């Protein structure tokens with residue numbers, strides 16, 4: 001997961017209008033205790049615009065989407081009911097969701113099915129458990145959960161938002177591709193911890209993919225260092241590294257971590273510091 005810039009004016013034309021129209025209709029439905037309808041967010045134009053921003057990869061796990069799945073339009077704050085897990089008893093309850101953000105451009109991400117949909121998957125420890133962000137949206141303090149737009153100022157979400165947080169401050173990668181919550185001022189990041197848990201960023205198939213990616217990147221790093229130490233131009237190996245560091249590539253957070261660790265003394269001379 002890396003920080004992603006959502007450019008001003010990047011929303012598809014017409015989304016704001018259709019979102020406002022749908023919100024008016026849903027507010028009327030709420031008054032009548034009728035079912036809400038959410039369609040404005042799901043247009044092809046929205047999906048295309050999101051994929052352009054997120055580089056056709058999952059905003060959470062950085063797996064590439066094209067080739068094996070279309071990608072889900074994901075609501076950072078769930079549009080429907082939110083499932084709340086009691087931190088002590090682990091009992092689940094359901095509370096009202098953020099219907100007013102259902103088609104809000106800043107609330108929309110793109111995610112892979114494994115991060116987004118609740119399904120039984122194998123975690124890093126070999127245990128099968130239900131993984132997927134789904135309708136979860138944990139907060140630092142549940143009593144501050146917003147019931148309307150005005151209440152959002154008090155909320156402190158526990159899930160990382162790639163367009164607002166810098167995931168590099170909350171997640172750190174180990175030598176085998178595993179990920180763990182980073183320490184912030186000596187304390188394990190609750191945001192890193194919760195995001196790994198709910199999105200399954202340590203699920204075993206993802207670890208395999210990151211481990212494979214690590215081997216490829218490390219080969220390029222080793223060849224680059226060997227060339228530099230011998231006084232040669234690293235050539236294609238350095239080109240490969242630069243390509244792997246492009247924000248639209250898979251597993252860029254891991255690549256950046258490896259480059260920082262293993263090419264620290266060459267970052268400035270190679271211009272790689274500008275890509276971190």
Ligand SMILES: [Zn+2]
Nearest residue numbers: 058061112115
């Ligand atoms: Zn994913």
